Amino acid sequence: MKNNRFSNATKLTLAALSIAILTACNSTQAVVEQESRQDAAKRIAQENIIVDGHIDVPYRVEKGWEDVTVATASGDFDYPRAVVGGLDAPFMSIYIPASLDNSPASTALAHDLIDSVEAIVGRAPNKFALAYSVADVEENFAKGLISLPMGMENGSPIQGSMDTLKVFYERGIRYITLAHSQSNHISDSSYDLRRQWKGLSPFGKDLVLEMNRLGIMIDISHVSDAAFYQSVEISKAPVIASHSSLRTFTPGFERNMSDDMIKALAKNEGVIMINFGSGFVNPMARTWRDKLGEQRQALIDTFGEDSTEVEDFNTKYAKQNPYPFADLNMVLDHIDYVRDLVGIDYIGIGSDYDGVGDSLPEGLKDVSTYPNLVAGLLERGYSEADIKKILNENVLRVWRKVEEIAAAS
Template sequence: MRNRSLQLGFGGLLCTVWLTTSCSNQTEDQSDFSAEEFTREALVVDSHIDTPYAVWRNNRDVILGNSTLEFDYPRAVEGGLDVAFMVAFVPPSMEEDGTATEFADKMFDYIESLETHAPSKVAIATCTNDVRTIKKQGRVALPIGIENGAPLDGDLENLRYFRDRGASYITIVHGKNNHLSDSSYDDTERWGGLSPFGRVVIEAMNEVGIVIDMSHLSDKAAWEVLEITKVPVAATHSSLRHFVPGFHRNIPDEMVMAVAETGGVVMINFGSGFVSAPARKWSDTRKELINELRGKYPEDEAMVTSMVRAYEDENPYPYASVEIVVDHIDRVVQLTSIDHVGLGSDYEGVGPTMPPDLKDVSKYPIVVQELWDRGYSREDILKVLGENYMRVWAENERYAQSRGNPVSCRLD
C-alpha cells in the first residue's frame, strides 16, 4: 500500500501526516492565500458532469449561461473549472430497445457542437496534452466520458469507434445490469460480477487507453475489474460507503485501498445522498412512501403527489455541506495517500440534492478553502483539484502507446 497515513488533530486543525512526506500547510505563508486566485491558477478537473443529457432535448444554452443549470460556461470560469468532463449518458432502457449506440452518437454530436458554437471559449479534449494546451489558451477543456457501456453492443469495434470519437473513459454499467456487468443498483446479479464479454472489454479498454470508471459497478464486478486491469482505474463520481452504510453505490474502504494499489483515484461525488447518511435515509424513506401510497391509491396519482409533498414540507431535505464532502476526501487520504482522490461532482446528475454551498460549478474555491483550512498544502490541493486524475489518465495513455495503440490528440 502506498504512503499510508495517520491523521492527527492540532487544536481542531486537521493536519495529515505521511510516512514519507507531510501535506501540512503549517510551514507555508498563511497570509497571502486566496482560494479564488489559487483555483484560477490551478488545473481544476471535474470528472463527471451530466449536463449534456440534461440539456440536449431542449437545447438550453450552456455557453451564454443558464441559471437553471448547475454547469454553464460563465460559472465554470468563475469557479476556475478548466476540465469539465462532459458525460454522454445512455439510459439503461436503451440497451433493451437496441438504441444505445445510436443515442451515444447523438450525445457526442451535442458535446462537439458546444465547441462549434463557441470555439474561443471551449474545446473538446481527447488526451492529456490537449487539456494542458487548452488551459494555456484560456479555454475550458471538454473531454468526453460515456456513462453506461451499453453502446458497445457486444462488439469491440464499437469500443474503438468511440475511442476514435474521443471517449476518454467509460462507466461500465449504470442503474441496471447490462451486457457487460452487474450494477450496484440492481439486486438481480445477472452475471455474478462481470459478464464474459465484460471481462474482454476491461482488457480491451486497457489496450486502447480508455480509463475504466468503477462507479456503478456491483462489488463483485468491481473486484473483478481490479484483478484484471493492468493500469490505474478511476471511480469518476463515487463517495465512501463508510459515511453512508448500506449504500452500495458508494465504495467500501477496502476497495478504496485496492483502487489506490492500481495507482487509481476516487473522485468524490458531491450529491448529498452520496456523502450524508441523513440525506440518503430521507430519500429512501420518500421512495418507500411513494411505493406505499401507489399501492393504496393506484388510480389516484394526484393523491400520491399531494401526500408526498406534505411529507417533504414536514421533513425538509437534509442537505450536506462542503465540510461533509471534504470529510470524504480526508478519509481517502487517511486510507491511502494524497495521490488517490479528486473531484467528480456529478453536477446535473443527482437532481436538486447538491449542498447549498456547492450548488454549481462556480463553487470549487469553497472546496479549496476548506482543504486549506484543514491544513492541506498548496501542492496537495493541486493534486486533489486535478493532477491526480491527470496522472491516471496519462498512465492509461502510456500503456496504450506501449501496446501499439497511441491515443490520438485533437490538437496535434
C-alpha cells in the same frame, strides 16, 4: 505608602477596555486570515487545472436546450460560472439511461450526446475545446480554453461490439462507466439486486482489456462490488471512480465505495473522484430518500401507480420533511477520510453537477464554487501541493498511464 494612580473602578474599566481592544484585534486578524485564505483559494483555482470527473451537461441540454456557452438561468454549469470557479476540464457525461439498455436507441442517444458536446465547442471555439488526451487538456489550459473531454456513463451503447467501442473511442470517449442503475451486458450494477454475472460478464472481462488496449479509462462508479474487484484484477491500467463517495458515511449504500475497495483502488494506483450530491455524502439525506421510496411504494401498492395519492406524494413529502442538504464540510470529511485511509494520491473531484438535481450541498451549488472547496481544504491544513493533486494531478496521472499502456499495446 505611595498613592495608587488609579482607583479600583478605573482599573476595572481600563482592564475591560484592554480586553475589548484585544478581542477586536483578534477578530480583525481572523477576518484578515479568512480573507487571505479566500484569496489564496481563488488564486489556486485560477492558476491550476481543475478536472471534474463527471458533469451531466449533455443529457441536460438534450432534455431541454440551453446555450451553456453563455450564462443560463438554470442548471449547474455554464461558461461564465465555470470561469469564476476556475473549472478547466469537466468530463462531459454521455449518460445513457438504463431503460435503453439492450436496444439500438442507447447507441443512437450516445452519438446524439457526443454531437451536442461538439456543438458546444462549435458555438464557442474561443471558450471551449475538445480534449482527447492529457496533452490536449494542458494545451487548452495554456490557451485559456475550457477542455471538454468525454466519458460514457453506462456501457450499454457498445452493444457487445468491440468495433463499436473503437468508434466511440475515435469520437472522444475517454472513460466508460461499465453499468448504470441496472445490470447490462457488461457488468452487474450496485443498484440492481439481480447479479446475473456475479460481477463482470464474459464480454465485460474482454472489454476491460480492450479498453486498456485502446486507451479508455475504466470507470467503476455504479458497478457491483464483485464487478469492481474483477475490474481492478483484470485491468492492466489504473481505474477510476468518476463520481463516487464513501460507504463508511452511508452504510448500506453500495453505490459508494467501502474502505476495502478504496484500499484496492489505491493498490491499483487509481483514483476516487468524490461525488458532491447530498445523498452521497450525508447519511441523513440517504435516510430521507429511503423513507420517501418506502412510503411512495406503500401508496402504489394501496392506490395504484397512476393514483392522485402517488402523483402528489413527492411534493407533500418534501414539504412535510425538508430535505437534509449536506454542506461543504461533509464533502471535506470524505476527502479527509480517503487521505487518512490510503493517502493523498488517490483523490479527485467528481461533483455530478447537473446529475444530482437539487441535492447539492450548501457551499457547492454549481461550478462557480470550486474555490469554496479549495478554501475548505486550506482551512483543514492541506498544502497547496496536496490540493493540486486533488484538483488535477491524480486523475491526469491515471489518464496518462492509461495512454502509455495503450501506446505500448
